[in-house]
Amino acid sequence: MSVNSLVGMQESEFNPVATTTLGRDLVAMPQTASQPIVSIKDLNVYYGNFHAVGNVTFDVPKNQITALIGPSGCGKSTVLRCINRMNDLVPTARIEGQIEYHGVDINAQSVDPVEVRRRIGMVFQKPNPFPKSIAENITWGARINGFKGNTGELVEKCLRQAALWDEVKDKLNESGLALSGGQQQRLCIARALAINPDVILMDEPCSALDPISTLRIEDLMRELARHYTIVIVTHNMQQAARASDQTCFFSLGENRMGVLVEAAPTKQLFTNPSDSRTEDYITGRFG
Ligand code: ADP
Numbered sequence: 001m002s003v004n005s006l007v008g009m010q011e012s013e014f015n016p017v018a019t020t021t022l023g024r025d026l027v028a029m030p031q032t033a034s035q036p037i038v039s040i041k042d043l044n045v046y047y048g049n050f051h052a053v054g055n056v057t058f059d060v061p062k063n064q065i066t067a068l069i070g071p072s073g074c075g076k077s078t079v080l081r082c083i084n085r086m087n088d089l090v091p092t093a094r095i096e097g098q099i100e101y102h103g104v105d106i107n108a109q110s111v112d113p114v115e116v117r118r119r120i121g122m123v124f125q126k127p128n129p130f131p132k133s134i135a136e137n138i139t140w141g142a143r144i145n146g147f148k149g150n151t152g153e154l155v156e157k158c159l160r161q162a163a164l165w166d167e168v169k170d171k172l173n174e175s176g177l178a179l180s181g182g183q184q185q186r187l188c189i190a191r192a193l194a195i196n197p198d199v200i201l202m203d204e205p206c207s208a209l210d211p212i213s214t215l216r217i218e219d220l221m222r223e224l225a226r227h228y229t230i231v232i233v234t235h236n237m238q239q240a241a242r243a244s245d246q247t248c249f250f251s252l253g254e255n256r257m258g259v260l261v262e263a264a265p266t267k268q269l270f271t272n273p274s275d276s277r278t279e280d281y282i283t284g285r286f287g
Pocket of ligand 1: 047071074075076077078079090092233258
């Protein structure tokens, strides 16, 4: 199978019913190469009366890995979950500000959150395969999202993209839960790819994995970034330094509100940070 044929499914393989208002808006938007794929402007997030995240602004460049780092509780996961409207599922959560995806405000009334989550997929901290076969883990979500193509090809394509095919090709009908932790996480990545996203959000995807499985996921992320855009929350600074192109450093401001201190190319942030709070954190003086 050629590399090109491994890359992304055609939109036409998905049922047009699944292409909702967000899809139409996207078609209408003029795209330029330099336009960020996601643009976050003055994002504020509240849980009830608690102001959890204050005035966060940054862009997510296409085909790059953006890492969100900072001490626990400073709002990294909250910001990540806002990017595909997963935070809508928290009843007390409320946001202000704008998150644009290909120039479209994802929180606009006309936008369907289900379609947002199809285009902006998510991989969680703990590998969570469905209690189904390896193949069904790939096909189930794709079918629900209207996939009408050849499911055998889809399974192979996604497992190859997630660097798992060679390890599981002879046991596609066995349970996804029988795999090792690292393999389960790659299966979850394959499952996310199966619904044809262009952005993949990863919330500490390696925190439950051993160091070798962690490095495999990092290699996989670098490979995937050739065709997808990745935003990753990590508590592991070395991982951000090794694997990402851009790093956003978050910290706690007044009243434990999470603030974005600095967003910069990763090398710059780790070698020449512009804010003393970033320097204190990366040199281990705070954190
Ligand atoms: P991080 O990912 O940086 O550790 P989080 O985004 O998980 O930070 O949390 C930011 C703040 O929001 C924390 O004070 C946390 O307790 C609070 N928070 C997160 N999720 C919820 C929730 N579902 N309900 C109430 N508060 C929450």
